[in-house]
């Protein structure tokens with residue numbers, strides 16, 4: 192009997208550990224090329240790509256929105272290769288072109304695919320400030336019209352609103368509202384419930400962040416889904432969750448000398 196248990200244990204160990212080891216190797220090789228897609232509502236998809244941060248592949252969110260004859264994307268995947276993968280997926284899935292991209296701030300996980308988009312003649316829309324920082328950080332210039340800080344427009348059956356609530360994760364972070372099905376693409380201004388960390392704050396304006404999130408909450412109190420920059424989407428509770436993370440960080444921060 193003991194022998195059987197031992198053999199069984201060995202078999203389980205083999206079955207779990209060997210393929211897991213292979214999977215790990217394969218994952219690290221493909222993570223930076225692949226993009227995943229999750230349907231959120233009729234005509235709205237979340238795209239998930241990965242960015243390296245502190246030695247880990249962190250999932251990053253953007254959206255793809257479908258109209259009758261074209262597609263619009265909120266934020267590029269994290270690099271040009273991933274953006275290529277996304278374009279191939281879009282072509283195969285919808286058989287219609289991606290024509291417009293709105294980037295929500297000038298970091299690699301939002302504008303890292305600009306070169307690929309421009310190679311394909313796809314317009315990248317940002318606020319003037321994001322355009323400026325995108326060039327300064329070496330991602331390239333958004334090529335097309337510049338959105339003012341609060342703009343509403345139609346895209347197919349959707350009403351979209353681009354809103355700048357004030358500084359937070361960066362000085363230029365904007366959010367995108369899809370009126371029906373009431374989705375807010377919060378970008379990196381908003382934190383997932385899965386984290387208690389402020390994340391990368393090298394370009395953040397910590398003292399204004401909470402207030403900017405509050406403004407997003409006031410503008411979109413009826414949101415059914417709030418999509419953070421990284422990790423799982425949630426409801427409007429993510430606004431309060433983000434504010435709590437920022438306030439806690441501010442309290443714990445050593446006083447300036």
Ligand SMILES: [Zn+2]
Pocket residue numbers: 296298360361379
């Ligand atoms: Zn960022």
